[in-house]
Amino acid sequence: MVDISTGEARLEKLDGEADSYILHVNGVPSSSITLSDPQRLDFEYLDWMRRIIDVELPAGSLRAAHIGAAGCALARAIDSARPGSKQTAIDIDAKLLDFAREWFDLPRSPSLALRAGDGAVEIGKFRPDALDVLVRDAFDHDSVPSSLQTAEFFAGCAVAVKDSGLYIANVPDSGDHRILRSELRGLGEHFAHLAAATEPAILKGRRRGNVVVLASNTAPDVTGLDRSLRTAASSATFLAGADLRYRLGL
DSSP, X not given: OEEETTEEEEEEEOTTXXXXXXXXXXXXXXXXXXXXXXXXXXXXXXXXXXXXXXXXXOSSOXXXXXXXXXXXXXXHHHHHHSTTOEEEEEESOHHHHHHHHHHHOOOOTXXXXXXXXXXXXXXXXXXXXXXXEEEEOOOBTTBOOGGGSSHHHHHHHHHHEEEEEEEEEEEEEOSSOHHHXXXXXXXXXXXXXXXXXXXXXXXXXXXXXXEEEEEESSOOOHHHHHXXXXXXXXXXXXXXXXXXXXXXXX
16 A cells, blocks of 8 residues: 555555556556556456447557546557557546556656646647547546536547547446436537447446447447447447437437
């Protein structure tokens, strides 16, 4: 256990694994890292995000930003799979970033720059149309900070992301879809296309869990995404367009 700017962090080594760890931030599992295999993403929603990126964006290097860094698991996977990518990981907790750099042998800038700050402020520092992909995966304990759910934040994201690019977010869903609907409606004011991926039980409101939200100005490859997400280790249902609006009551 170590003290960080927002509380405490703990690194848990996985039993029977040579170099796999879970990073806990203020008691919440926040990253799963295997040092020898950056492509291994044990958190199901991160695997879904990686699959969405792979289907939607052509092979090759990316300009990416991550709001909510923790252990930078997805950033490590992108760096490994797409050499030459330039990424920025932003986190409100400066000390956590220092520990992540020390513990996880992260790529150095410009491959992966770490920036301490409030994502709601930092998003405004990117040039317009700068990003191929913007990932929001930031939490205050088990909730998304309210500053990252505002109309102003979504507008800033839409400015920073290329027309051909993606905004992807991890949205916690308690089963009533209230927060999920609010975020989708907010994003719909600034992006032409919306989609979501999650486990069927979460979609049906039977349990709480993670929903991956996708917003873009280019129509998603519904067939390709559905095929990829259904064959993931943890299968996900992909919803877009009229199907999304109907299933979630938008």
